[in-house]
Amino acid sequence: MTGSKLRPLDAPSRPSLRVEGKWPRALGYSYPAEEPAEDSAEAPSRADKLAAADAATVQRGEVMAVDGVGSCPAQQRQAVEVVVVDEGDRPIADAEVELRRSDTEAIVAKTDVHGWLRIDGLEAGRYTLGLAGLHRDAWELLGCEALPDDQVASSGDASWEAPARPRAATVHVVEQGEGISDLALRYGLTRDALWAANADLKELRHAPNLLAPGDRVEVPAIEPKQETASLGQLHRLRRTATSELLQLRFLDAEGKPRAGVPYLLTIHGPDGDELREGQTDGSGQVDEAIDPEVDRVTLRLGKDQPEDYELGINHLDPVDTIAGAQARLLALGYPIDLRELGERTPYGVRALRDFQRDAGLEPTGELDDATIAALEKEHRS
Numbered sequence: 463m464t465g466s467k468l469r470p471l472d473a474p475s476r477p478s479l480r481v482e483g484k485w486p487r488a489l490g491y492s493y494p495a496e497e498p499a500e501d502s503a504e505a506p507s508r509a510d511k512l513a514a515a516d517a518a519t520v521q522r523g524e525v526m527a528v529d530g531v532g533s534c535p536a537q538q539r540q541a542v543e544v545v546v547v548d549e550g551d552r553p554i555a556d557a558e559v560e561l562r563r564s565d566t567e568a569i570v571a572k573t574d575v576h577g578w579l580r581i582d583g584l585e586a587g588r589y590t591l592g593l594a595g596l597h598r599d600a601w602e603l604l605g606c607e608a609l610p611d612d613q614v615a616s617s618g619d620a621s622w623e624a625p626a627r628p629r630a631a632t633v634h635v636v637e638q639g640e641g642i643s644d645l646a647l648r649y650g651l652t653r654d655a656l657w658a659a660n661a662d663l664k665e666l667r668h669a670p671n672l673l674a675p676g677d678r679v680e681v682p683a684i685e686p687k688q689e690t691a692s693l694g695q696l697h698r699l700r701r702t703a704t705s706e707l708l709q710l711r712f713l714d715a716e717g718k719p720r721a722g723v724p725y726l727l728t729i730h731g732p733d734g735d736e737l738r739e740g741q742t743d744g745s746g747q748v749d750e751a752i753d754p755e756v757d758r759v760t761l762r763l764g765k766d767q768p769e770d771y772e773l774g775i776n777h778l779d780p781v782d783t784i785a786g787a788q789a790r791l792l793a794l795g796y797p798i799d800l801r802e803l804g805e806r807t808p809y810g811v812r813a814l815r816d817f818q819r820d821a822g823l824e825p826t827g828e829l830d831d832a833t834i835a836a837l838e839k840e841h842r843s
Contacts, residue, residue: 539583540693541616546577548704553577558594562688563587568625570594583618590688593699596650598687604698614694628684635678641671641776643706643754649681652703672780710748719746728760782834790841791817
């Protein structure tokens with residue numbers, strides 16, 4: 463078209479892609495004025511031309527970023543993973559892990575059989591975690607490590623609820639087979655903390671796992687703690703005070719240690735049986751760490767002519783009781799009728815006199831302080 467000139471556009475009849483009265487640079491252009499041919503249809507309006515130009519520009523991908531235009535992407539969610547182990551680095555199943563983002567919002571989840579759990583759908587923010595129901599001294603944070611890149615991102619929304627209140631102080635009445643160690647594990651404490659909270663009982667029973675049925679144990683309230691948790695991290699936690707030492711000593715008929723004798727120990731635990739092999743040390747002793755919740759073990763001593771022993775853990779009564787003294791006499795080789803265990807009978811009195819005579823004491827058949835001390839020394843409990 464001859465004689466046509468570019469000129470500024472008048473304000474269009476609809477806004478198109480303008481923002482605050484400004485045009486994107488890619489759309490800053492105009493059109494020459496045209497006269498429609500006499501035999502053509504009605505010419506398109508400026509607004510129609512502008513809309514067509516906008517559409518063509520967008521289709522070609524030439525629209526440039528404009529301040530104030532566009533939407534923000536959704537905030538990426540992340541995850542936290544946790545592994546809980548015991549003092550032997552064995553995974554703890556069903557451990558309750560609490561994740562908090564405030565004093566009023568928490569998530570509690572349990573670990574699987576591998577001691578592992580994952581909490582998804584977490585927004586950016588500050589978090590803490592802890593082992594729910596445990597005293598502050600009963601667990602520790604071992605460390606953290608970054609998750610692989612493909613495991614960091616998460617989807618969904620985390621479900622929050624009010625944190626549970628820590629357990630209050632209580633009193634536990636001891637039943638047969640219970641000791642301070644397994645009670646501490648049950649109530650979320652350490653053995654030392656629970657034993658220290660029972661000064662009167664400690665004075666009465668000189669060893670934490672030699673309690674008598676009916677003893678009253680004061681269980682202090684839980685004092686929880688929380689450690690900082692980081693998104694996209696695997697946190698490794700350890701439950702402390704999760705094992706006790708089982709000690710057995712074997713002597714021959716002359717009272718000499720049975721050293722170097724092979725044994726097979728079967729630990730009958732709450733999660734099934736566990737087999738361990740070993741041999742007695744130079745003093746004829748067996749030392750094995752076991753879970754405080756174990757209440758029974760079986761030991762086979764020797765191979766050619768094996769001897770089988772079945773032992774109840776924490777079933778030994780205090781030495782100053784008739785049942786406790788008789789159980790120790792039986793273990794030391796003095797004949798006791800198990801049907802009379804805990805009763806003062808002529809057969810049991812004779813066994814006690816024999817022990818007193820062998821220990822250099824007056825054979826009175828009475829469970830006096832000197833006899834109690836001798837039984838504790840000889841039996842080591």
